[in-house]
Amino acid sequence: MTDTPVAHDVRGKSRPLRLSAAACALAVLTSCGVLPQPDRAASPAADASAPAPAEPDTPQPSQGTATPAASTSPSYSDPHSDARRPLASALATHADHGKRTVRADLVGLNRIGDHVAVQVRLTETGERSMYVWHHVEDRMASGRDxxxxxxxxxxxxxxxxxxxMxxxxxxxxxxxxxxxxFERPWLEPGKPRTFFALVPAPSGGATSATVYTPFAPPFVNVPISDEPPQPPPNQQxxxxxxxxxxxLSYPVELPSASLDNSMETTTDDRRVRINLSSDVLFKVNKADLSAGARHVLERTAGQIDESDAAEVAIDGHADSTGTDAINQPLSERRADTVRKDLASLVTREGVTFRARGxxxxxxxxxxxxxxGRRKxxxxxxxxxxxxxxxAPSPSSTPSPVESGRPGGSSSTNVKGQPFTVEVDPIRVIGEGIGLMVFRTTNNGIKETWLHDLSDRPTxxxxxxxxxxxxxVDVVDPRGETLHGAAVVYGRQGSRLYCLCTPTKYKSDHLAQETKEHWAVISLPRDPSSVRVRVAEFPPLADVPVI
Structure with missing residues (x-):
């Protein structure tokens, strides 16, 4: 994968668009490079005494935290006065002590031409301040200021x-x-801070969007408003x-594989790549198709028929055993055999096939x-x-707190300590992609690490x-396929990041401690339920997909 992001990295020190609090008033008067503020007098009234509903046993903001209200406009003298009712909410993990005490509220999602203004408010509901400078930044870019x-x-x-991005x-x-x-880059207890970002609008004129944050599970399929955005306090x-x-954007790669090791697939923003096992297709050192090859090639032809590609590339490969005099012609013959068979199986007109070894x-x-040699x-x-x-459809009943609805659970021992995992129903983000949220609990008496949670599934x-x-992965029992966590190619185009809980939120668990994790994951087509595996926990059967 050599694709690179849309924007190049250009560093500079001047910030003509970055307006300090002192310059905001002048910017509003001149309307130079900033959006006009919405008519606050015309804002609809709302009952400020009615807080957003929350799931049971969810940590709530400490006393003194503002209650979101739809009609309240932020004060431009108090940076903590954003009291807008959230469109969606989640509990984020405190970066220092690892507990879910930071409430993340999506308070704005507004279309502005070819961009969308995303606004997220963070509130520390516990008693310990959090240094937020490096926890809301782009962890996948080395060139951001x-x-x-x-x-x-x-x-x-x-x-x-x-x-x-x-x-x-x-x-x-x-x-x-x-x-x-900000006067200081700290999130203090009971003093919310609101962040904004101008992000390119999603493709296809989508009317909803799944908002990504590096510190909490994504907000899935939230409706995009066409009303002008209300800026955060003291910002423009x-x-x-x-x-x-x-x-600026990064390509996302979705991995999947068949359970019988006959094929593995990666799909990114440009190409679908299906690796067919030569051990399944052919006998040793032969280019004639085996008896088990027909089913594999029929499945491959079906994927080609479902695409609109005009050309299909077929490339044969060998391992390092043997010599080039044997491997090169063998890979060429095998590629040509697959080409001929797929050409007879694909039913869509106008498709050409190219074979190389x-x-x-x-x-x-x-x-x-x-x-490795087998693959x-x-x-x-x-x-x-x-x-x-x-395009994704807006959530019909968006919940203020998206997590906390177990879809299944299982238990295991980790270094002698009993652990439990609970998995929420998987939420569909769009075609072939979903959000998995799960919690792990140390039910024992000693602090223990879940080291294998960050391992790569082989x-x-x-x-x-x-x-x-x-x-983590999910299994489609019908199609007998395994699907894994999505991978993002960072700004340099070569370093890969899992679209999941960052590594900075460590997997050490104190005795009786619960931690929440999430991953954007590849999904089979139109699943009603899947089997879920988390690290070394026993798989969970029939987890709903909603």
């Missing part, structure tokens, strides 16, 4: 297969909340029509062990990702990604 505090807010565009200003900065907007939102913004020159895995003996079928995918294709909840 350190002052870009909210560069990590984004939108998961499932239809396009990309993670949309805050656009870049002409000087290389972020169209988002920056350090100068740039007008994308005049701000000369450059869109590469011998052992392009291994995907290490040839140092038998499993390198393959025929890869690749074609363009379908150009049109259905049964799935690709190199995996950096993250704290990578070792």
């Amino acid at each position: 350190k002052d870009d505090m909210a560069s990590g807010l984004g939108i998961i565009d499932a239809a396009a297969g990309r993670l949309l 805050p656009s870049t200003t002409p000087d290389g900065g972020c169209a988002c909340t920056v350090e100068d907007d 939102i740039p007008d994308p029509a005049t701000a000369q913004l450059t869109p 590469h011998g052992s020159a392009q291994p995907l895995y290490s040839n140092a062990d038998a499993d 390198n003996r393959r025929v890869t079928v690749s074609f363009d990702r379908p150009g049109t995918l259905p 049964a799935l294709p690709g190199r995996g990604g950096i993250g704290g909840a990578t070792n």
